[in-house]
Amino acid sequence: MSPTTHSAPRFDTLLVANRGEIACRVMRTARRMGLRTVAVYSDADANARHVREADEAVRLGPAAARESYLNVEAVIEAARRTGAGAIHPGYGFLSENGAFVEALEAAGIVFVGPPAPAIAAMGDKSAAKARMQDAGVPLVPGYHGEGQDDALLFEEAGRIGYPVLLKASAGGGGKGMRVVENDGEFQAALDGCRRESKAAFGDDRMLIEKYLVQPRHVEVQVFCDRHGDGVYLFERDCSVQRRHQKVLEEAPAPGMTEALRREMGEAAVRAAREIGYVGAGTVEFLLDADQSFYFMEMNTRLQVEHPVTEMITGQDLVEWQLRVAMGERLPLAQDELTITGHSFEARLYAEDPEQDFLPATGTLSRFALDLAGAGLEADKVRLDSGVESGDAVSMHYDPMLAKLIVHGDDRAQALATLNRALAALDVRGVVTNRAFLQRLAGHPAFRAAELDTRFIERHEATLFAERETAPEVYAAAALIGLHQLARECESDSPWDRHDGFRLNAAHTIRIALCAPEHAADEDDAESVTVVEGRRERESAPWQLSLKDQTFSATLEPLEGDAVAVTIDGHRRRLQARRDDNVVVMVDPMRETRLYWRRIDAIDHGQRETESTLTAPMHGTVVALLTEAGTRVEKGMPLMVMEAMKMEHTLAAPADGHVERFHFAAGDTVGQGDVLLEFAPEE
Template sequence: MISEVNKFDTLLVANRGEIACRVMRTARRMGLKTVAVYSDADANARHVREADEAIRLGPAAARESYLNIDAVIEAAKRTGSGAIHPGYGFLSENGSFVSALEQAGIIFVGPPASAIAAMGDKSAAKARMANADVPLVPGYHGDNQDDALLFEEADKIGYPVMLKASAGGGGKGMRVVEKSEAFQAALEGCRRESRAAFSDDRMLIEKYLVQPRHVEVQVFCDSHGNGVYLFERDCSVQRRHQKVLEEAPAPGMTPELRQAMGNAAVRAAQEIGYVGAGTVEFLLDADGSFYFMEMNTRLQVEHPVTEMITGQDLVEWQLRVAMNEPLPCTQDELTITGHSFEARIYAEDPDQDFLPATGKLTRFTLDLAGAGLQADQVRLDSGVESGDTVSMHYDPMLAKLIVHGVDRNAALATLNRALAALDVQGVVTNRAFLQRLATHPAFKNLELDTRFIERHEATLFAPRDYSPEDYASAALVGLHQLTQERESASPWDRHDGFRLNAPHTVRIALNDPKLSQSTSETESSLVIVEGRRNAGEQNWHLTVNEQTFRASLIPLTGDAVAITLDGQRRRLQAQQDGNALILADPNGEIRLLWQRMDAVDHGQHEVQASFTAPMHGTVVALLVEAGASVEKGMPLMVMEAMKMEHTMSAPANGQVENFHFKAGDTVSQGDVLLDFAPSE
C-alpha cells in the first residue's frame, strides 16, 4: 500500500533506452534528481549520459544487471533514491521486485505487488475478469499443463488457436497454431521462449480470432479510489505478435463502444486494486464484440499517442500518483483532440524475416525543418544518438516516431514525411518497411486486423516498380559521389581517364537487390544509366532506357539533397552504404545496388547456401544430429537474439555434416554455424 505521504526528491530509473531517457526528462522538469543504472554493454549509453548520476549494475546479460533485484536496490540506497521507476520490460511487472522495494522503504512507481500478481498469471486473471463482468475469449486457462491435455483442449476449442505463455507479455512465448499436426512443435517452442524470458513455462490456449483488431484502453487509478480511462489505441499492425504501428484514437469507434470498452477497462483495474498507469488490451471483432485479452500492469511503449491526443503527460501522472496525489483529471475533463500515430524504429531487417541488426549508428538525426514539419507535429523518443553502438543483448527498438494531425489522414501524411526525414546510417532498420505500411492502400482504407502484415505480405515485400526518374535520381547520387572523390583541378591527378574535346561520360549499372534475388537471370534486373557532363557544366545528361534527362544535384543539410530532373525538383534523403544507394521521400524508399560498368562482373556465379550466423546471438537448440540427411525446409537449429527465437532451416535436400556450436554457445554475426552438403 502507498503510505499516507510519499515524498521523494531523487528518482532512480531501473531501465534503459528511450523509456529511461523519457522518464528522466519528465522527472527533471518536476525538479527531481535522476539516477540511471547500466550494464557493461551500456556504459556509454544515452540514458547514462543524460542522468545526473549513474550506477553500474553488472555484466551485459540482463539477468546479471537490469534483472538483478539486489543490485538495483543497492544502487537506490547508494544514491539516496526515494523511488524507482521501472519503465517497461525488465522488472516493470515483477511482483517480487515490488515487494523487495516495500521492505527496503523505497517507493515503486507503479501498481502494488498484488495487482501485478493478479494480472501476471494470465489464467488466474481470466477468472478475475469474469468476476468483473469483462468479456472473455473462449479458451483453456487451467493449471493442468500435461501435453496430452493441452492438445485435447486445443482440439475442443477448434483451430486456429493461440498458444500464450501464462506469465508472458511482449510477444514472447506466443504462437498461432493453424492445425493439430503443428501443435506439439509450437508448444515446445513457446515453452522454451517462456522459460528463457520469464522462468515459467506454463501455457494457456485461446481461440484465435481470424480477423480481429487489437484495441487497448489506457487506464489510470490512484490510491484514493479514483479511476479513469484515457481512451483507446489501435495496435492491430503487428509482426510476431509485437506491435509495429499504433494509433489513437482507434478508427471507427462509436461513442457507445468507446464508453463500453473504457468502463470495462476501469472495472478490470479496480477489480485487482490497481494503482498507477495500466493498459487493458482487447480483441475487437468485426461485429463490434470485444474480448479481454490481458492487462499490462505498467506504462506501454505506445503511450505517447495517448499523450498526443489528450495533452496529458502520463509519466508525470505516474510520478504524482506515486507521491500519493489524486489523479490530475476526472473522466469528464478528458477529451480527444486530433489523431496520432507511433512508428517503432527497430534495428532489424524486414526483408530477412525481421532479423535483428547490430552495429554502430554513424548517423541518427531527424530533419524536421527540412521536411517542412513543426515541433508540435512530430516527436522522436530515442534511446540512441549518432555514434552509439547497437548491441545484441537487448530489445532492438531504437526509437519511437510519434506524429499528430487534425485527423487520421493529416497524421498519416505527417508520419510519411517524418519517416522520410529520419536519417539513419550504420545499422539496418525497418524505416522503409514502416513507410510501405503507412502508404499501403489497405492501411489507409482502415482494413485493419492483427494479421495485416501476413495478409499483405506479397505487396509489402514485393520489389518496388522503379520509374526512370527513380533510376536517374539514384544514378545522380552515385555520380555526384564519384566526382567528389575523383575530380581535380589537374588532369594528371584524375583516376577516371584523360580526354581531349570529349565529354566526361560514366556508365553506371543499377540493380534492384530484391528483383535480382527473385529471378534466375540477374542481368534482367540491371538498368544502365549513362551520365555525361561537358567541361565546365554542372548539369549532367543522363540516359535511362533511351530516356534522357538534364539533371543536377544540390547538397542540403545533413544527407538531404535536391535533385532536379528536366526542371522538376525533388527533395530526398540520400545515403550511400558501400555499393548501396538509399534514397527516401514521403512516397517511400529507393534502394539500389550500383557499380561503374568497368567494375561490374558479368560472369556467372554459382549460388551456394551459406550457414553463417545472420546476427549476434545464442544457440538455443540443435534439432538434428550431425550426419543426418534432411529435406529442404527442415528445421536444423534455433538461435535466440534480442529476446526472440530464429529457426535455421535446410535450403535444399542434403546432409548436415557437422555443427560448429552447441546449445548455449554465443555466436557472432558471420560465424559459420554448420557444414551442409546438398544432395547431387
C-alpha cells in the first residue's frame, strides 16, 4: 500500500492535544519553527506547566480523561476557536484513535501523524499480525483470531504452551497485559486483562502469544513521508520494564551487529510501507538470545523514548513530524543517517518501588536538576518534564513526571553521566522511583548489558535488598543533621542555642539513626554519640563516636544542596538535605535515607493498631472480592482499586473478619480514606 502523495496544507498554529512533558516538548519545537502554540487542559491541569507555557490554552472539561483529553468534539472545537490548522496528539489519549483522525480530516484540520487506515491496520493487534505475516515480517507463535470465548482462549493457551502472554488486542503501554505461567492462573489473569482493556480502550478482546523466557525488547524508529519515502533511524533497547512498561531505554541497542541492525531496520520500514504509513512510528520486536527477532506490534505515534534516538542521530523527530505533516519530504535519506555515541533515558515516575510501585500523589515542593553542582555538561543531559516546583501530581493521569536523557561517547561514559545526573535530580514532596533508577543503572548486570524483559524480576533480590550501611555513612548523616541544627540558631546568644550549651565543656548530643521504616522502633536504630566541638572555633571538626569507632568530621556547604563531607581526611561530595527528620544523602551510585533524631527527643508512645484498611492512593474501586462478615486469611485479596490506569489489589493485613465495606464498585476514593472495617483475630 502506498501513502497519499499530495501535499498537506501548511499551518501557522499548532494545537497539542495532550498534557505533561510531551505537550511541553512539542510546543518548544513548534515555537522554534515559528508556529503559534495552543494547549488544552482539564480542570485538574488548569495550572499545569504545559498550560503556562502555551501561547493560548483552552479548557476541555472535568478531570476525567474521557470528559476532557479523550473528548474528540471538545478538542476539535478548541482548534476552531483558536484557528489551529493542525493538531499534534503526543502519545496516549487520542494519538492512535482512527475516528479522531477522520473527524479532523472532515473538519479540515491536519493531523500530525499517520492516516486513519494505517492506525486501524496496527490498532487491531490480531489483524496487524496477519498483515505482517503477509509482508514477510517474522512473528512470535500465538493466537490472533476473532474467537474470544473463554474456553477457546484457554485451549489456545495450552496449544501454544505456557508461559503465555495475554495482551489486549486494542491495547498498548502495558495495559491489559499479563504473563500466565500455568493453566491454574489463566482465568483470573484473563478476567483482569479484560477489565483493564475495557476501561482503557473500550475493547476487551484478547490475543495470546508465546512468552519468550529471556528476550530483549528492541524497537526500530521509522519515518515515512507523503511521497513514498521511508527510513529507519536505528534501534532502541527497551528491555528494562516493570508491569510491561519501560523504565530505562538506550540507543543504540548493545551488541547489535551492522547486519542485524540493517535486517531489523529494513523489516520495520517494510512493515510501515505495508500499511501506507506517514510520519513517525515505532516497530517493536522481541530479540531472542539466538539473535532471532519477531514482530510484536507497531505504535503508530511518537514514543516516550524517542529522545534517545534524537541524541544519537542529532535529529529533532518532532520537527520531522511537523515538516512531514506540512507535506515536505523527509529531511534525510537512509544513507545520510548516522549513529554518534550512546544515549540513555530514565523515566521518573510518581510511585513507590518499595510498595510494589504504588502510584503516589501530592505536591512537588521542589523539582530541580543541579547540573553545575554535579559537574555535568548541559549538552550531555536533557530533562523533559511536564512539572515544576509547586505543581500538584494528581490521581487522574499516568504517573510519569519526567524523562532524564543523557549522552556519552560510548555506553560506559553515557551510563556514568546517567548515574551522576540521577544523583543531581532533586524531587521533594512526592515519592518517586529516582533511587530505584539509580539502583538499576548501577546494577552490575545492567552495566554489563545483560538485558532481557524480565530484568527487574530476575534481579529483584539484589535490587530490593537491604544494604548494610557503613559506619562512615551513619557518621555523615549525623553530621548533616547537626549542621542543620546549628543553622537553626539565628543568634550568638547562648540562650538561643539548641545544642545544650555548657560553660566549661562541649555537650554530648546523642542521636539515633535508622531506616525510615523503622523510625517507630528505637531498637532498630544505630546510636551515634556526638561530641560537639567548642563553638568559639566554628572551623573545629566534630568528633563523632559510633560504637567503638571515633571519627573527626567536617561539613562544607557547596552549590545548591551539594555538600562536601570530610571524615578522617576522606572528602566526599554529596547531594544532601534533611526533610523533617529524614536525612537524605545522594551520590552517583546510591541514595541513602536515615531517620535522624536526638535520643532525648524520642517519643516512647506506642502506636495503636487500627482495625481498618485505608486507600494507599486516590483512585476508583473496581471490585469487592469478598463479602462483609467473611473470615479471611492474611494476604487474601479483599478489593481491587484502579489508579493512574493500573489495577491494584488490596489484601487482608492479618487473619480476621471483614466487618463492613465503606465503598462499592465504581466509587471514587481519596488517599487515606477508610475502605473497610477489619477485625483481626487475637
